[in-house]
Amino acid sequence: MARLTGRMVIGSERVAGTGTAIRAVDPRTGARLDPEYRYGGEAEVERACALAEEAFDAYRATPPERRAAFLETVAVKLDDLTDALVARATAETGLPEPRLTGEVARTTGQLRLFAADLRAAGDGTGPVDPAGDAGPEIRQGRVALGPVTVFGASNFPLAFSVAGGDTASALAAGCPVIVKAHDAHPGTCELVGRAVSGAVREAGLPEGVFSMLYGDGPTLGIALVTDPRVQAVGFTGSRAAGLAIAKAAANRPRPIPVYAEMSSVNPVFLLPEALAEGGGELADAFAGSVTLGAGQFCTSPGLVFAVRGPALDAFLDAAAKAIAGDPGAPMLTPGIARAYAEGVGRLERHPEVEILARGREPDAAVGGAAALAAVDAEHFGPGLQEEIFGACSLVVRCADLDQVRELARGLEGQLTVTIHAAAGDREAADRLLPVLERLAGRIVWDGWPTGVRVGHAMVHGGPFPATSDSRTTSVGSLAIERFRRPIAYQGARR
Amino acid sequence: MARLTGRMVIGSERVAGTGTAIRAVDPRTGARLDPEYRYGGEAEVERACALAEEAFDAYRATPPERRAAFLETVAVKLDDLTDALVARATAETGLPEPRLTGEVARTTGQLRLFAADLRAAGDGTGPVDPAGDAGPEIRQGRVALGPVTVFGASNFPLAFSVAGGDTASALAAGCPVIVKAHDAHPGTCELVGRAVSGAVREAGLPEGVFSMLYGDGPTLGIALVTDPRVQAVGFTGSRAAGLAIAKAAANRPRPIPVYAEMSSVNPVFLLPEALAEGGGELADAFAGSVTLGAGQFCTSPGLVFAVRGPALDAFLDAAAKAIAGDPGAPMLTPGIARAYAEGVGRLERHPEVEILARGREPDAAVGGAAALAAVDAEHFGPGLQEEIFGACSLVVRCADLDQVRELARGLEGQLTVTIHAAAGDREAADRLLPVLERLAGRIVWDGWPTGVRVGHAMVHGGPFPATSDSRTTSVGSLAIERFRRPIAYQGARR
Numbered sequence A, B: 001m002a003r004l005t006g007r008m009v010i011g012s013e014r015v016a017g018t019g020t021a022i023r024a025v026d027p028r029t030g031a032r033l034d035p036e037y038r039y040g041g042e043a044e045v046e047r048a049c050a051l052a053e054e055a056f057d058a059y060r061a062t063p064p065e066r067r068a069a070f071l072e073t074v075a076v077k078l079d080d081l082t083d084a085l086v087a088r089a090t091a092e093t094g095l096p097e098p099r100l101t102g103e104v105a106r107t108t109g110q111l112r113l114f115a116a117d118l119r120a121a122g123d124g125t126g127p128v129d130p131a132g133d134a135g136p137e138i139r140q141g142r143v144a145l146g147p148v149t150v151f152g153a154s155n156f157p158l159a160f161s162v163a164g165g166d167t168a169s170a171l172a173a174g175c176p177v178i179v180k181a182h183d184a185h186p187g188t189c190e191l192v193g194r195a196v197s198g199a200v201r202e203a204g205l206p207e208g209v210f211s212m213l214y215g216d217g218p219t220l221g222i223a224l225v226t227d228p229r230v231q232a233v234g235f236t237g238s239r240a241a242g243l244a245i246a247k248a249a250a251n252r253p254r255p256i257p258v259y260a261e262m263s264s265v266n267p268v269f270l271l272p273e274a275l276a277e278g279g280g281e282l283a284d285a286f287a288g289s290v291t292l293g294a295g296q297f298c299t300s301p302g303l304v305f306a307v308r309g310p311a312l313d314a315f316l317d318a319a320a321k322a323i324a325g326d327p328g329a330p331m332l333t334p335g336i337a338r339a340y341a342e343g344v345g346r347l348e349r350h351p352e353v354e355i356l357a358r359g360r361e362p363d364a365a366v367g368g369a370a371a372l373a374a375v376d377a378e379h380f381g382p383g384l385q386e387e388i389f390g391a392c393s394l395v396v397r398c399a400d401l402d403q404v405r406e407l408a409r410g411l412e413g414q415l416t417v418t419i420h421a422a423a424g425d426r427e428a429a430d431r432l433l434p435v436l437e438r439l440a441g442r443i444v445w446d447g448w449p450t451g452v453r454v455g456h457a458m459v460h461g462g463p464f465p466a467t468s469d470s471r472t473t474s475v476g477s478l479a480i481e482r483f484r485r486p487i488a489y490q491g492a493r494r
Helices: A042-060 A064-080 A082-093 A097-121 A165-173 A186-202 A217-226 A239-250 A272-295 A310-324 A334-349 A401-409 A423-439 A477-483 B042-060 B064-080 B082-093 B097-121 B165-173 B186-202 B217-226 B239-250 B272-295 B310-324 B334-349 B401-409 B423-439 B477-483
Strands: A008-010 A013-015 A138-144 A148-151 A177-180 A210-213 A232-236 A258-261 A268-270 A303-307 A354-358 A371-376 A392-398 A414-420 A440-445 A484-490 B008-010 B013-015 B138-144 B148-151 B177-180 B210-213 B232-236 B258-261 B268-270 B303-307 B354-358 B371-376 B392-398 B414-420 B440-445 B484-490
Touching: A008 A042, A008 A186, A042 A138, A042 A177, A042 A210, A042 A217, A064 A082, A064 A097, A064 A165, A064 A186, A082 A097, A082 A186, A097 A165, A097 A477, A148 A165, A148 A217, A165 A177, A165 A232, A165 A477, A177 A217, A186 A210, A217 A239, A232 A239, A232 A477, A239 A258, A268 A272, A272 A303, A272 A310, A272 A392, A272 A414, A272 A423, A303 A310, A303 A401, A310 A354, A310 A371, A310 A392, A334 A371, A334 A392, A392 A401, A401 A423, A414 A423, A423 A440, A477 A484, B008 B042, B008 B186, B042 B138, B042 B177, B042 B210, B042 B217, B064 B082, B064 B097, B064 B165, B064 B186, B082 B097, B082 B186, B097 B165, B097 B477, B148 B165, B148 B217, B165 B177, B165 B232, B165 B477, B177 B217, B186 B210, B217 B239, B232 B239, B232 B477, B239 B258, B268 B272, B272 B303, B272 B310, B272 B392, B272 B414, B272 B423, B303 B310, B303 B401, B310 B354, B310 B371, B310 B392, B334 B371, B334 B392, B392 B401, B401 B423, B414 B423, B423 B440, B477 B484
Parallel strands: A148 A177, A148 A232, A177 A210, A232 A258, A268 A303, A268 A414, A303 A392, A371 A392, A414 A440, A440 B484, A484 B440, B148 B177, B148 B232, B177 B210, B232 B258, B268 B303, B268 B414, B303 B392, B371 B392, B414 B440
Antiparallel strands: A008 A013, A008 A210, A138 A484, A354 A371, B008 B013, B008 B210, B138 B484, B354 B371
């Protein structure tokens, strides 16, 4: 494995922090991992922001194909690092190797997708209104917003972290990036951060195009949101942290956009015919989506709506068997495991919620058993639509399709909603769809919400509180647009 | 003239308010105009929001060509009303008839442009990623956000008011609209509001697609921002009001987007060669832009930067002559005239600011004389970049181009910046342009910022505080995008 140094990346320098010391924990064993990482403070924030500002004009002026080549260099470097990344990320997150190998490919695939977008569409210039009676020529272009702060997520140590979608799209747009590394996988962050920084150097770009700091969220993190040089923020994580960031950004003398992906329970609607036809396979597939990656996905299906009856009973029996047979898996951090246990505990203590099955406790220091619960629609309320991050899902038994629709109307904004609808469910689906379109950024037909395809059409976003800004996506080509704005050029330059 | 009733438009009903009574004032004479309009209150807000919510799903589901036909019907009705609109708006605003006749055409032209966009591009569906190894098919679409509240501006009683750009673009996107009518031109609002409501009826659309209320900004206005059914806000007006609206929207349990166009001084940069070549014509054109419409444009050039020397002296002499010869014109409201007088008064009292010329006092009850002022760069500070809404411009005399660029760097966000650059100014323009691109939503070469062309490419927007959201425009085709969001459909529906 590449030797880890415990240092931050500030432009071309490797800087040791002097603040609080942290170490990653291997969730499989509970072992604390070397090396120690120390938090940065005001000096590091100042230096990273100054370098980013200094780099901005030169970087945004680079031709799109040069930025494309730079993103591809980052991708090559990460591909070359695959073994080291997977080894370290496995130790830091407890996620299985094949998943992490796939995540490296997903990360580098996204970098290459954005590079291809830059080569194909340049900087996304808009239409031109020719000169004429209506006035002088107007050409529409795009301007990068400025330095961007990115907060990595715990649950995707590669694809939503240092060189993940937020960083890749901001860099593609022509914005320098300052990453606040996630405490849960500091070594993976260091490996990726060094790779990006190396690519900046090889591409001959200004060093301030990329920095990565370790630090405390409420102090260093918020300082990276309120610094006047920072012009936008990308975040994936908890609702509380996302809201704190959005608030800090809104209260700046000059507010800036915050793209925070926060919380979602990804409701699934099983319409009657689909439920009757689906049988045990549907239940197995559902349980597979719930338990995938110990349920640690922002798209994990945490809530199911269906109409009471024999088909639902059969589905629940089969799903309960599948969940009970789940062997469990380590969870990412002790904090996440604790929150999961508390969330499931709230369901267990809820007088009207029935626990249908628990999975097995995983053979790991940090983890929790999967859970399947059910409640009658009459007792479903706001408290039961809060996200429980982990392999837990609650099935709401409804009297009829009108009640299903009524409950759907009361749900909060979501990243995804899923509908299973057979041919005989057409009318019910037609009536439900408009409600669901108002709820979510992605509608999944007859599938499962976990697994977010990286492509041109994907929308990984949705109404508040799924995200802080529903008008965009954090995965796929459209993500680049978050970090630039339209500008009009009027008249011909002499 | 069509008879005015003093009533609000709530869906298909004409409702008399019961709150505070207001009347328009003719700025030419100071006369209070009939009829009286009374403010609405909670009941009217509730009714308008309930109707809008009720209308939303059906309206957003209409085919784009049906919405296009509806917008065209509104346009035809307003064109037919031109004489009545111009007569009433002249009385309410003191703006000259030709300007208002042009504004009707601008308003209906924008409605027709959006109709054409809808016919050409439908609801702006995005790319499709076909099914394959990477996963199921993903199709990207767009979803209208929901009911939209629009606050009209005082200075464009038609083009930025009841059926102006915000309303037209929200309706095009598939969003019902609730307008808070502007107190300064309630009769014009009534005429337009009735026309839109009539078009809703003729098109067979749900009545809640459009309502228009009279009311107090801090109470009724804010209630239309915080109502949970409202999903976005369009606003054109003062910085204080725009910030209050943005704050109210951000503090909602579910925050919503606010598109507030607020304040801009539209800096003009006269580079040395252009200044030397331009001579008296340049000064006359500048004075024409400053005094156009008594300077009551959000794009009025309120600030000029140039390098000291004989060419600037000659320009200032000529501009002073032109300003001194300006006959003046009525201003929109007593409040606006008062604020203008205060703003010019601050310049007059400023120890380092020199008043180069005042225009003549207009022959009107409400108005103010144009003003041209100058200051040396050493004394230019934040207080001198505040917008003075009216025909006033401040020229900043700089030592050299480095100082010009340095001062530009310190400016706030703007709707426009203008550069006059001759062939010999190429290098200076190249160095200045990156600074200006970060400042504004529109860069004007060798022209003047007043006059915002309605077209596909226009960007009437810009960084804070010019607007509350720099990523968009309130004029032109791109404005429609403000009121819808992307959505992904995954998998084929059975």
